[in-house]
Amino acid sequence: MQVTINQSRLELVEGDVTAQDTEAIVNAANPTLLGGGGVDGAIHRAAGPQLLEECRTLGGCQTGDAKITKGYRLKAKHVVHTVGPVYRRDGERAVELLASAYRRSLEVTSENNVRSVSFPSISTGAYGYPMEEAAAIALQTAINYLESHTDIELVRFVLFGRRTYQVYEKALKEILAHD
Numbered sequence: 001m002q003v004t005i006n007q008s009r010l011e012l013v014e015g016d017v018t019a020q021d022t023e024a025i026v027n028a029a030n031p032t033l034l035g036g037g038g039v040d041g042a043i044h045r046a047a048g049p050q051l052l053e054e055c056r057t058l059g060g061c062q063t064g065d066a067k068i069t070k071g072y073r074l075k076a077k078h079v080v081h082t083v084g085p086v087y088r089r090d091g092e093r094a095v096e097l098l099a100s101a102y103r104r105s106l107e108v109t110s111e112n113n114v115r116s117v118s119f120p121s122i123s124t125g126a127y128g129y130p131m132e133e134a135a136a137i138a139l140q141t142a143i144n145y146l147e148s149h150t151d152i153e154l155v156r157f158v159l160f161g162r163r164t165y166q167v168y169e170k171a172l173k174e175i176l177a178h179d
């Protein structure tokens, strides 16, 4: 599914974020930025050991913030590392922290003159954020950003598996219906 926001494209695809040919991909990292499981592990494996070397120089990343590195062996030239909330730990702050992770990732993307970026579904694996709620926040934050910034031409959500794709598709249709 795809929609146009201003002059930009917002896309939902089912697939693997590490394989995307957008200029940047986003990593669902942890505050150390030193790797982990899930998408983080897959990105480090695909990018090769130089990614970890560069991550070691960054001094970590706070929840809700984002930092950029090169993409090394990935097709993407850049990786934007963000840290989403841990659902049970962060309680009522989780909504704002998840929105912030997406917003800061888009800001860092813009600041580096990157025109296309792929996101995984942040916080919905190890960090336990319920998928339906996370999808609505992710999509609304991306739409708000594209409505007020014109420099990013493509934001792609790369959803791992059919169920995740369907949850995001339903959430996007609901947001569009209420506009």
Ligand code: AR6
Binding pocket: 015, 016, 017, 018, 028, 029, 030, 035, 036, 037, 038, 039, 040, 041, 042, 084, 120, 121, 122, 123, 124, 125, 126, 127, 128, 129, 158, 159, 160, 164
């Ligand atoms: N491409 C796209 N999505 C994927 C991929 C992939 N290759 N692999 C998994 N997913 P998670 P989090 C989906 O746990 O919840 C790490 O250890 C997966 O199905 O990767 O933000 C970090 O170091 C799920 O829907 O990220 C942190 O410690 C979504 O990506 C912690 O996990 C996110 O799952 C971060 O947890």
